[in-house]
Amino acid sequence: MVPELSPEEERLLIRDISVAAESDTKEGDTFFLITHRWWQSWLDYVNQEMLVEPANGSYETAALNSRRRPPAIDNTDLIDDATSEEVSNVEMELHDTLVEGRDYILLPQPVWEKLHGWYGGGPILPRKAINTGLSQADLAIEVYPLRLQLILIQKGERAIVRISKKDTVGDLHRKACDVFELTLDQVSIWDYYGQQKHALMDNMDKTLDDANIQMDQDILVEILSDSMDGGSSLQENGYPERDSSSMLIDASGTTENTSNYYTSPSSELDNNTTATTATANNNTMHGTNHIATRGVGAGPVGLTGLLNLGNTCFMNSAIQCLVHTPEFAKYFREDYHREINWQNPLGMVGELALAFGDLLRKLWAPGRTPVSPRPFKTKLARFAPQFSGYSQHDSQELLAFLLDGLHEDLNRVKHRPYIKTRDADGRLDEEVADEYWANHIARNNSIIVDVCQGQFKSTLVCPVCEKVSVTFDPFMYLSLPLQSASSRSMTVLVFSGISPPSPVTVSVPKQGRIRDLIQALSNSCSVKSGERILLAEVRGHSVYQFLEDPVLLLSTIKDDDHLVAYKVPKLEKNATTYVQFIHRREEPELANSSSSTTWKPFGVPLVYQISRNSTKIFDLYQIVNVMLSPMKLNQGPNYTGNSTSNYQTTCGMKLQLLEKGNSCLDLFEEEGEKAIAVPANSISAVVFVNWSKMDLKRYDVTSMENIPVVVKYAPPLKRTRGEPLSLYACLDAFLREEPLVPEDMWFCPRCKEQRQASKKLDLWRLPDVLVIHLKRFSFSRSTKHKLETFVDFPIHNLDLTNYVANKRSSHRQSYELYALSNHYGSMASGHYTAHIKLLEENRWYNFDDSHVMPINEDEVKSAAAYVLFYRRVKGDDTAISNGRYRFYNSSHR
16 A cells, blocks of 8 residues: 655655664664665655756756656565575575675665555565674674585485574574474484584584584484484495495585675665665675684695684785795795894884794694684784774785785895996897896895796887886786776667567666667667657566666666567657557466466567557557567568558457456457557556467567577676676786876986876786786775676686797796685675685685685686786796796805
């Protein structure tokens, strides 16, 4: 029932309820997910501005800002129907990749109840507030409860369940018994981490969080021997005997456990402008639940996680990449103390090197007990106050500081000589480059230089006198720009009326509006002066909504939506309405053993604009005939698609008008002159087109059944919002010649003036370990933005041979990826992890704070990749490397 409230009254009431709920939030409170699309439409509705009539009498601006009241709440786009049937204890499964603020909003129970009472709809998706364990005040909404796989080997059965990590072992025990129809005293359950019996779960009062149970983990359900009648037995490691039929499968991937902090929606209602929903500021977004990594006895070393001290995932990610650099691991596990430069005024009196070395040794010690980086963080904050406290920071910025700080603490040069740089004076580049590098090594000589530093060739050209200046400068890492796409390709199925419906892909501004998409389609489809494009979103063979608001942002349209465009005549909107023709065909009732059939919808609906008061039954038959004519098969030479005579002789379809109460009124062709009654307040009338079997043979409906998504990406498994971009393309953009920015003018020694010179960078000397930073974050005076572009970077054979300007060596410059730092989410509430390859095992692992899990190599690439670590392939030329071999083959000063 529609409430007797104005949009402003709705806004104020929801704001007040939100404020009250926010101040009283406690553990155990229920919150509800609501789709961001509906929430945004409601914000638009309640924040619309009422404009007075301007002097020229035009209401155009007022019309653009006016919003209709939203329809019923529709959360179906949050539901993953494909996986809901696999989980036994919840009614509906959410898509695994939902992000708060982009896909959904969390509403406290009083707010949800009020909105649901006004608008109705669903499905209803409740979630509980839990305590994260950091402090009593730290609450999170458990959007994704633990998903666990129960394995009953003795009966060859398994099941997947959802359960809160704050539930107890006893709750899981009871759930397992319910699933497999066993009694409590019949079974015991085991922590089956890594497909091995790790620990018997017999403390029934312990929470699953405290028991260290993690997302997508296996739980072994074991029937006690005295309650079995001849069942197969288990070996000590939990695997069945050879003669038993095994139902074991690999652990279920590495899906993140997303527990989102609650952000009150009241902040969006404090003014009369539509606010962008803020994503919650938290570190639990991708599974940072401070879960300890298990000890595995005498297993492989190097698989130890780091505890999250509170927003320290950025530090943990950077540290794991550095400690798993083989050259650093070897160096700091041996006696490095003799190389500490205690007197270097640019260093940290050796304290940073000692703290890092101590932490590295703990991470490489046997066992899997997670390590607390608190002593290291204390030292870090002492020398770098910008990293003090527990705010979120940038892992690349920390890496840059660590590399530079470790270099200064370990610089073998105790007294730096003063060296004056000589001009090239026409000398060969090779000679000048070697001189620059020798001068650099004379002042900077450390394990960091040996492993990570390379050399640029930098060329500046004066735009006035054409003076050329060439220098050769060291670098520690490459910061490559990502070319942010300003446009977006969108595919729409178009009904033109003269040919079968076909997909049309157009390019529109990424931050554009519906009017931009309509204009692009109009240009592409050659829309005439008396026609226009009607845009609709189709779901389930019917129109979900008409997209007529010209200022609606294109960002509200998701990549997997289905859009259809119809050419319709330009008519007065007040006297017209839309009619959508929904196709149906007879299909057998599967659940009925008899031969009865039922009408099932199929294909894409036809949409046309009709007169509200003077449309006749004959007109509807004529519209269907005209719109379907391009799809008719075997059209003879005398066929006229626009024929208006005797429709029923060419087609056996029957039309039915959907009336109130979902009853259908048959529209007989014989009553063609009879007018149809269109409800006064309806946006569109619905007419069913019931196809006969004969007509299905006369028309080719293939083009009408295959409706494309807005954007289809390649490779198909990469679900990213950015556009694929090659790492080589990023490198090309970085090395491209371009003028200096005005703030960075160059003093020309010949002109004796500041000049905006052109600058060209070339790679001259490559390090053994190449660190590549992808510049995902952009800053301006008013905005901060993260680029979600998927960069296609090589895992094997990053070939930089052709990028090296020094051609003295003909050897290939090839690199292999061994580590990367990932960033998920937004700038304000993101989360860092690391993907690391243990070279001894030749296997990849995901380091998510204290949680370490094996992953497949095809999981390494994602749009979250932020800092890449490459290692030179052995056997490549080392003569032009950075001097590392000189260090290992010489005595240490």
